[in-house]
Amino acid sequence: MLSAPTAKVTPQGVHQWLSEFGWDVDSRRAKYPTKYKFNKNTKEQFKLIVREYSRMEEEKDSRQFGSLLDSLARLSAGSRVEPRWAEVMKLVSNFLEVGEYGAMGTSAALWDAVESPEQRNGYLAQVEDEVRHVTQCGYLANYFATQYQDPAGFTDFRKFRFAHPFFGPDRNCVLDHALSGDPVQMSVNLQLVAEAAFTNPLIVAMCEVAAANGDEVTPTIFLSIESDELRHMANGYQTIVSVVDDPDNMQYLQTDIDNAFWINHKFITPFVGAAFDYFAKHKATPWAKTWDKWVYEDWGGIWLGRLSRFGVQSPAPLADAKRDAYWAHHYAYASAWALWPLVGVRFELPDARDSEWLENNYPGWYDEIGNIFEHWREDGYEDPANHALPVDLFINGKIPVYICRVCQMPTIMPTFYDGLTNVRILEYGGRKHALCSEWCERMYLKEPERYTGQNFFELFDGWEMSEIVRASGMVRSDGKTLTSQPHLRSERLWTLDDLQQCGVVIRDPLKHGQFVERV
Amino acid sequence: MHGTARRLLLNPDFDEAVEPFETRRTMGYYANPYRKRISEYEKVLLYAQPSPDWIPGGLGLGGWTGKFAGGRGAWENYFTEARSSDWFAFRDPGSRWEQPYVKEKAEEWRESQRFMDSSATERLHDDIDPEWADRIITRALGAFIHHDYGLFMAHASVVRDTFTDVLRVAAGTGALDHLDTAQMIQAQRMFLAQLRDDVTEEIAPAKEAWLEDPALQGARTAVERLWADSYDPVETLFGLYMVYEPLFGRFARREFFHHHAGLHGDHFTPRTMWSALRAGDAAARWTFDLFERVLAGDPNYAAYNVKVMRMWAETWIPLTLAAMADLVRLWESTGRMRSASAGPEAAARRVVGEWVTSYGPVFGWEASADDLVAEVLR
Numbered sequence: 001m002l003s004a005p006t007a008k009v010t011p012q013g014v015h016q017w018l019s020e021f022g023w024d025v026d027s028r029r030a031k032y033p034t035k036y037k038f039n040k041n042t043k044e045q046f047k048l049i050v051r052e053y054s055r056m057e058e059e060k061d062s063r064q065f066g067s068l069l070d071s072l073a074r075l076s077a078g079s080r081v082e083p084r085w086a087e088v089m090k091l092v093s094n095f096l097e098v099g100e101y102g103a104m105g106t107s108a109a110l111w112d113a114v115e116s117p118e119q120r121n122g123y124l125a126q127v128e129d130e131v132r133h134v135t136q137c138g139y140l141a142n143y144f145a146t147q148y149q150d151p152a153g154f155t156d157f158r159k160f161r162f163a164h165p166f167f168g169p170d171r172n173c174v175l176d177h178a179l180s181g182d183p184v185q186m187s188v189n190l191q192l193v194a195e196a197a198f199t200n201p202l203i204v205a206m207c208e209v210a211a212a213n214g215d216e217v218t219p220t221i222f223l224s225i226e227s228d229e230l231r232h233m234a235n236g237y238q239t240i241v242s243v244v245d246d247p248d249n250m251q252y253l254q255t256d257i258d259n260a261f262w263i264n265h266k267f268i269t270p271f272v273g274a275a276f277d278y279f280a281k282h283k284a285t286p287w288a289k290t291w292d293k294w295v296y297e298d299w300g301g302i303w304l305g306r307l308s309r310f311g312v313q314s315p316a317p318l319a320d321a322k323r324d325a326y327w328a329h330h331y332a333y334a335s336a337w338a339l340w341p342l343v344g345v346r347f348e349l350p351d352a353r354d355s356e357w358l359e360n361n362y363p364g365w366y367d368e369i370g371n372i373f374e375h376w377r378e379d380g381y382e383d384p385a386n387h388a389l390p391v392d393l394f395i396n397g398k399i400p401v402y403i404c405r406v407c408q409m410p411t412i413m414p415t416f417y418d419g420l421t422n423v424r425i426l427e428y429g430g431r432k433h434a435l436c437s438e439w440c441e442r443m444y445l446k447e448p449e450r451y452t453g454q455n456f457f458e459l460f461d462g463w464e465m466s467e468i469v470r471a472s473g474m475v476r477s478d479g480k481t482l483t484s485q486p487h488l489r490s491e492r493l494w495t496l497d498d499l500q501q502c503g504v505v506i507r508d509p510l511k512h513g514q515f516v517e518r519v
Numbered sequence: 520m521h522g523t524a525r526r527l528l529l530n531p532d533f534d535e536a537v538e539p540f541e542t543r544r545t546m547g548y549y550a551n552p553y554r555k556r557i558s559e560y561e562k563v564l565l566y567a568q569p570s571p572d573w574i575p576g577g578l579g580l581g582g583w584t585g586k587f588a589g590g591r592g593a594w595e596n597y598f599t600e601a602r603s604s605d606w607f608a609f610r611d612p613g614s615r616w617e618q619p620y621v622k623e624k625a626e627e628w629r630e631s632q633r634f635m636d637s638s639a640t641e642r643l644h645d646d647i648d649p650e651w652a653d654r655i656i657t658r659a660l661g662a663f664i665h666h667d668y669g670l671f672m673a674h675a676s677v678v679r680d681t682f683t684d685v686l687r688v689a690a691g692t693g694a695l696d697h698l699d700t701a702q703m704i705q706a707q708r709m710f711l712a713q714l715r716d717d718v719t720e721e722i723a724p725a726k727e728a729w730l731e732d733p734a735l736q737g738a739r740t741a742v743e744r745l746w747a748d749s750y751d752p753v754e755t756l757f758g759l760y761m762v763y764e765p766l767f768g769r770f771a772r773r774e775f776f777h778h779h780a781g782l783h784g785d786h787f788t789p790r791t792m793w794s795a796l797r798a799g800d801a802a803a804r805w806t807f808d809l810f811e812r813v814l815a816g817d818p819n820y821a822a823y824n825v826k827v828m829r830m831w832a833e834t835w836i837p838l839t840l841a842a843m844a845d846l847v848r849l850w851e852s853t854g855r856m857r858s859a860s861a862g863p864e865a866a867a868r869r870v871v872g873e874w875v876t877s878y879g880p881v882f883g884w885e886a887s888a889d890d891l892v893a894e895v896l897r
Contacts, residue, residue: 004639004640004642005639005713005714006639006713007635007639007710007711007713008713009632009706009710013709014702014705014706014709017705017709017720018702020722020726021664021665021668021701021705021722022665022668022672023665023726023729023730025743025747028743028746028747029747031675031679031747032676032679049699049702049706050624050695050698050699050702051624051625051627051628051631051699051702051703053621054620054621054622054623054624054628055621055624055625055628055629057617057621057625058621058622058624058625061617061618061622065618079533079537080533098569101567101569104678104687104691105593105678105679105687108675108676108677108678108679109676109679111672111675111678112672112675112676112679117668120675121698124671124691124694124695124698127691127694128617128620128621128691128695131617131687131688131691132617132618134563134564134567134684135563135616135618138562138563138564138567139562139563141546142546142562142563145545145546146544149537149538149539149540150540150541151540151541151543152540152541152543154546155543155544155545155546156549158546158566158569158578159549159566159578161579162569162578162579162580162581167569168581168584171584172584172585175569176583176584176585176586176593177585179593179679180583180585180586180587180591180592180593181587181588182588214533263585406585447588449586449589449590450585450586450587450590451584451585451586452582452586453581453582453583453585453586453592454582455584459580459581473549476540476541476543477541477542477543490538
């Protein structure tokens with residue numbers, strides 16, 4: 001053995017020089033400039049270089065793909081899932097993917113905008129993490145498509161999602177708002193709110209529910225995703241730290257936090273709640289409690305509490321959101337079931353066991369909404385022979401439902417009653433605009449030019465429902481049986497003809513007063 | 520967890536085969552496979568970007584519902600001068616999505632750590648010519664920390680702004696590769712600084728060279744322009760990967776650092792440059808797919824795109840040739856180079872010759888190799 005000199009280079013050793021890699025150029029401006037002033041010397045908690053980062057992610061990939069391709073494949077884990085739960089994973093895998101995709105753009109805008117080399121390094125790693133998460137969501141859908149009893153919906157969601165009534169609010173919340181705007185506002189949207197407040201219930205708590213329903217595939221992938229999210233929360237925290245010591249910045253920050261929280265909450269709270277409390281056959285903690293624990297106490301209290309010394313407060317809409325979290329997901333499920341042919345999954349009305357659990361955990365549930373589900377079941381809306389759709393409830397009752405111009409959610413949340421009484425309609429730029437709440441109205445009044453896109457009802461105004469399904473390709477390989485079904489049975493499946501015979505047409509309620517009519 | 524929850528993975532109820540609801544298990548019937556069958560790379564990535572159909576190739580409809588102040592949407596056709604009938608036609612032929620990419624980089628890291636360990640045992644660092652150690656490793660190569668860092672930054676708004684998932688991911692790997700090169704140059708300097716007195720890990724002499732050495736000012740100008748002044752993401756990719764990297768990049772990385780390191784007993788710089796060359800090669804594959812197959816081969820906009828590329832080339836070729844011309848000065852840096860190097864002209868002829876036969880024809884650039892070499896050697 002030769003006597004050798006010792007020389008070691010560690011990733012952290014290289015990283016410590018990173019802050020000197022840049023150089024000053026007076027004329028240089030970020031292509032995504034911000035109204036905030038950054039502290040150039042902000043440090044970052046992510047002390048890794050590209051190769052060490054790659055080593056870490058390779059290890060995670062190796063464990064995840066190893067499990068999926070070996071033990072879980074040999075156990076046919078993708079076919080051992082409670083069907084009701086597997087169906088919601090068609091929605092979750094795709095809707096989460098949209099958020100991860102948006103986050104790629106957000107991280108890139110921040111990497112362009114920030115001035116600290118350590119932060120740039122952290123944001124580039126986040127870009128690659130988001131690539132990872134997008135592909136993980138795609139892999140999850142593909143995995144189920146190859147094993148689960150009903151691959152339809154796992155296969156083609158990226159194509160037909162544009163005709164899905166809840167894709168608009170999903171994309172609006174987790175993509176459009178996350179990557180369009182001031183970069184710091186983007187960071188607040190993505191990292192301080194979506195990742196720090198909502199990925200815990202969406203990803204961590206969901207693993208518990210998934211496992212309870214026989215789904216070992218989702219936790220294998222989601223927990224691997226969440227291990228990156230912790231780093232993203234730190235990125236967001238450091239972004240805030242890099243702006244809070246300038247008092248001028250504080251005039252914007254609280255408003256940006258309030259708005260970002262409300263936009264994220266409006267979609268994610270009811271969506272995840274419906275997945276937990278309705279799609280799970282074997283239920284875990286009621287969503288309202290999960291929300292309280294992760295969003296209200298952990299995020300609103302502890303996480304934002306750490307920023308209170310800088311003058312940051314919990315978002316003003318947090319109290320309203322807490323009220324929403326009790327009821328909104330019940331109405332989200334009801335409105336999805338009312339429009340079931342466009343939802344892309346098979347899902348059923350709550351059975352007696354569900355109803356008992358829901359009443360026990362949400363006292364007043366039956367009187368508030370359970371009776372509607374019962375009415376839909378008793379009146380035979382699951383059976384194609386009756387040629388009727390549950391949106392009859394809205395047609396017959398002449399219940400006006402709008403889509404909020406800012407959050408893109410239907411104005412039926414947290415309850416029908418509250419939705420109806422809170423809605424406000426404005427005219428601007430030659431168009432009418434419905435707004436669901438004072439929080440969305442506040443955003444709209446300040447910057448109406450940011451919210452000009454058409455909503456679902458406007459896009460499909462005048463379309464008969466089977467035509468939407470046909471045009472989007474939301475049918476099975478026989479070309480006629482619907483991908484969506486209002487039950488989980490293998491018989492009495494709805495076809496395009498059955499749907500056409502219902503004669504239901506989507507309408508723009510801002511023009512016609514109703515969002516559906518029968519022809 | 521409440522009493523009703525239980526784990527069901529091994530529940531015997533699920534051991535009974537369930538009749539499938541649907542026989543078609545393959546996704547992506549709407550996507551055109553790049554090769555015979557749709558690949559895993561395409562399954563996990565393609566059409567992840569939810570573009571409306573007014574951005575060509577998009578599957579969606581309607582507009583963006585949350586926009587920038589002033590009304591600019593998440594992605595708009597006006598982000599680039601280039602036109603495509605289908606932006607989703609692009610593919611990275613190397614299929615470098617996240618999993619294969621981090622695997623490759625992790626392998627490189629393990630290999631470079633093993634090399635550093637064993638090279639110290641073998642005292643390979645003793646072979647380095649002192650003049651090369653000071654003037655090149657400490658200063659000129661050190662300056663390439665900033666060079667590649669600047670190019671890494673040039674990718675930021677590209678990754679934000681491009682129109683498709685697969686292109687965004689390819690550009691992201693380009694960014695990682697450039698940052699990695701910057702970091703590994705510093706890793707090499709840190710390693711050698713522990714073993715030799717004439718190499719320092721300090722960034723200051725490297726930054727001084729980057730900001731003041733006349734041999735590097737052309738490169739600095741080009742990098743700063745790519746980073747800060749190019750707002751069109753496709754133009755930035757064109758300037759960087761169709762012009763600057765295949766000309767200046769090869770001239771510096773391969774012809775100067777890689778080829779001359781051996782002449783000076785430097786076993787380390789070729790290792791560092793090797794992964795940069797590999798990154799350049801991987802990038803060239805997808806660059807050609809974008810600019811040659813997709814844009815210059817577009818069924819509707821081919822002639823228009825070629826014209827746009829020529830317009831872009833008018834900006835980036837002069838900047839690149841100026842950077843090469845400045846770099847020629849480095850060939851005088853050491854006694855060994857002055858006496859034994861084949862010289863900058865041979866290097867320029869190789870690089871320019873390759874570019875004129877492979878890259879120029881993509882957009883009908885007809886300048887002769889001799890004219891371009893004369894610009895470099897002016």
